[in-house]
Amino acid sequence: MNGSGDMNGSGEHSRMSTVERSWRTRRLDPDHSLGLRLTVAATAAFLVLVPFALLALLVLGAWPPLFRLDASVTDALHGYALADPAWVRVMSVWTDVFAPGPLRVATAVVVAWLLVRRARRLALWAVTTMVVGGLLGALLKLLVGRHRPDLLDPVARAAGFSFPSGHALNATLTAGVLLLVFLPFTHDRRPLRWALWAAAILLAVVTGVSRIALGVHWTSDVLGGWLLGLAVVAATSAAFRTWRARTGRRPARTAREGVEPELAGSGPAEARRERA
Numbered sequence: 371m372n373g374s375g376d377m378n379g380s381g382e383h384s385r386m387s388t389v390e391r392s393w394r395t396r397r398l399d400p401d402h403s404l405g406l407r408l409t410v411a412a413t414a415a416f417l418v419l420v421p422f423a424l425l426a427l428l429v430l431g432a433w434p435p436l437f438r439l440d441a442s443v444t445d446a447l448h449g450y451a452l453a454d455p456a457w458v459r460v461m462s463v464w465t466d467v468f469a470p471g472p473l474r475v476a477t478a479v480v481v482a483w484l485l486v487r488r489a490r491r492l493a494l495w496a497v498t499t500m501v502v503g504g505l506l507g508a509l510l511k512l513l514v515g516r517h518r519p520d521l522l523d524p525v526a527r528a529a530g531f532s533f534p535s536g537h538a539l540n541a542t543l544t545a546g547v548l549l550l551v552f553l554p555f556t557h558d559r560r561p562l563r564w565a566l567w568a569a570a571i572l573l574a575v576v577t578g579v580s581r582i583a584l585g586v587h588w589t590s591d592v593l594g595g596w597l598l599g600l601a602v603v604a605a606t607s608a609a610f611r612t613w614r615a616r617t618g619r620r621p622a623r624t625a626r627e628g629v630e631p632e633l634a635g636s637g638p639a640e641a642r643r644e645r646a
Contacts, residue, residue: 418597419601426510426533426594440588443588444582447582447583450583458526465577465581468573474544481493484551491630492551492610495609496551499547499602499603499606502606503603504539506598507540507598511531511532511533514531516531518531518587519585526584527586532588533588533594534594535592535594535595537581537595538596539596539598540599542599543602543603545569546570546599549567549628551633552628555634557627557631557634563626574596607624607629610629619632
């Protein structure tokens with residue numbers, strides 16, 4: 371009886387170990403694309419979301435040093451804005467031109483262009499990145515419920531809650547999408563690649579700074595928008611790279627080639643592969 375029990379226990383333990391090993395294997399096995407894709411995407415998102423989560427906790431807890439930093443930056447920039455109306459006009463024009471609405475329209479145009487080139491998966495990636503990021507930003511605004519700066523003599527006004535900044539978030543999402551879509555066209559042209567990187571960084575940074583300069587966001591709101599945007603782009607890009615690996619395409623050097631290096635030379639052969 372004891373021998374039978376030991377054998378049953380040993381068999382059960384062996385089956386459990388096999389199942390456990392099987393689960394772990396599927397998580398990192400390229401032949402099980404869904405498991406690998408979700409694992410890599412979750413890891414990328416976690417690594418970038420850590421600083422965002424810490425910042426959000428500090429905002430929710432009204433951490434005094436963060437509040438003092440936000441207040442000092444806002445007061446300094448507001449004083450500068452009151453003394454220089456031209457600066458306010460420049461920041462107002464920038465924040466309107468690169469608001470979430472126009473940026474989404476620009477991304478939609480790029481998506482339409484990708485569909486014309488039959489880069490359907492890349493178009494789906496761009497749409498997914500923008501939609502997921504936008505929904506997360508809206509949800510977090512409601513959950514955190516942070517109020518905007520309340521200035522005695524405001525130079526601009528904005529409605530809704532403050533954290534994270536929707537302008538900073540959407541500028542980061544759009545900059546990331548456009549950068550990773552168009553990097554393939556800079557192949558072997560380093561100055562053009564650096565110019566594209568500089569334009570993407572400029573779009574995200576100046577758009578965020580414009581919200582602080584106009585006194586409608588705290589500095590930590592803008593930082594939160596940047597971090598959340600980077601996290602979403604990192605996660606969706608990681609998922610897209612695992613799909614490339616599953617279809618047998620070579621690994622892409624994302625910072626140099628974007629997420630789909632073949633886009634620059636897409637033709638009938640590449641279109642057939644994309645449909646596959």
